[in-house]
Amino acid sequence: MKWLLLLFLVVPASELTLLLVSGSHLGVMPTLAIIVITGIGGAYFAKRQGVRAIIEFRERMAAGDPPGPPIIDGLCIFAGGLLLLVPGFITDAIGLLLLFSWPRKMIRPYIIQLIYKKMKKGTLIIR
Numbered sequence: 001m002k003w004l005l006l007l008f009l010v011v012p013a014s015e016l017t018l019l020l021v022s023g024s025h026l027g028v029m030p031t032l033a034i035i036v037i038t039g040i041g042g043a044y045f046a047k048r049q050g051v052r053a054i055i056e057f058r059e060r061m062a063a064g065d066p067p068g069p070p071i072i073d074g075l076c077i078f079a080g081g082l083l084l085l086v087p088g089f090i091t092d093a094i095g096l097l098l099l100f101s102w103p104r105k106m107i108r109p110y111i112i113q114l115i116y117k118k119m120k121k122g123t124l125i126i127r
Contacts, residue, residue: 015088022089032060042084042099049099051076072111076104 023031057070080098083091097103118124 011088011090013090015090018089019087035087038096039085042092042095043081044083045099046077046081050074050081055076068112069108072108073101073104076107076111 006052017079019031019035022034026034053070053074057074060067060070080095083095083098085094086092115124
């Protein structure tokens with residue numbers, strides 16, 4: 001819960017600071033243009049990556065393989081798309097990283113480990 005409070009306090013304050021600094025150095029219109037372009041471009045890129053994840057999920061299911069990695073990729077792509085829609089530079093950078101496959105491959109083991117921990121505690125039940 002501490003990290004959630006930190007997330008809701010530190011991230012917006014940092015985003016606001018960066019937006020104000022960017023607005024003072026670049027100007028208001030270029031800063032707004034960057035925010036709009038990353039939002040639209042990120043939504044388009046997230047859609048393309050999401051379709052790829054769905055196709056990979058279907059192929060793995062058809063082959064009888066466990067669909068674990070495509071599900072985690074789909075969740076990362078969804079989170080990245082949401083972060084790109086939030087105005088700000090920090091969330092845009094994290095969102096873009098989640099849309100590329102190599103960062104997802106790096107964080108996938110941590111997500112799997114987190115899921116296993118929650119399953120052992122009984123806080124996450126998968127049926």
